[in-house]
Amino acid sequence: MHDHDHHDHHHENDHAPVAKDEKIHSYYQILGLALKELLIEKGVITADEVRKAIEYRDSITPANGARMVVKAWTEPAYKVRLLADGVAASKELGLDPGALNLVVVENTPDIHNVIVCTLCSCYPRNILGLPPPWYKSREYRARVVREPRAVLAEFGTRLPETVEVRVHDSTADMRYLVLPMRPAGAENLDEATLAALVTRDCMIGVSLPQA
């Protein structure tokens, strides 16, 4: 591996060369890059606008969804509004759902909801940000619709047979977000502590908040 003369020292990793950018661009990545460069070159958009759009996209995190969940846990009237109209309820918190059609589905002692898009990677991106890579994997998409309990168990979520596991395949215009149950032992926690319990995976429905 090392055929140079630095045999004496013991910090070889510190001196590892910066990895070359060996990413192989697919046809569509090259097409996208070419389109972006042409639009910039022709003055239709600027590089700064592209950067700002990426920064905006990156600023959207699951913490947005967690705020909605915690408000639903702590304000019964908000929960009613959230389940009736997810878009309006997100705007109440100053969030920007954009063109999103948000449907919030509630976990209960009898029903556990889990979200997938078997056709592609539909996800409430305007609320939760970008989906995790596993959500887009063929394995998750194919398996969670036909053996959801096995997939949930791999996430550490085991549900009794008496609970109805309800898989939502978001194949069209609606985007889904799971309202998890407030965990036992979380009765006296403040809102910030509660929000930390509501992870992205809880709102996809593969996990449960743990106090």
Added chain:
Amino acid sequence: MMGALSPGDRVRVRDDYPVGHIRTPVYVRGHEGIVARAFGKFRNPETLAIGRDGMPMKVLFEVRFRQKDLWPNYSGSDNDTLLIDLYEHWLVKV
């Protein structure tokens, strides 16, 4: 071509295999479920995908299936369900 559907109606998904951009997964085609709710009208993604305007709009329904009806060897509970969003022209009332 078919009467309006309402929540509670029993429907069968068309068992058709047209070419093009189809947002009705194969695993529900030919299966029977229950309309859970109507989401209103949306542009038809099948024609939007080929650069048309997606008109006329199609009513989008959420349809509930029993998992045991979809997968003969389903290993979970009898109560387990799958809900999926399907446009009206893929559904036939039974």
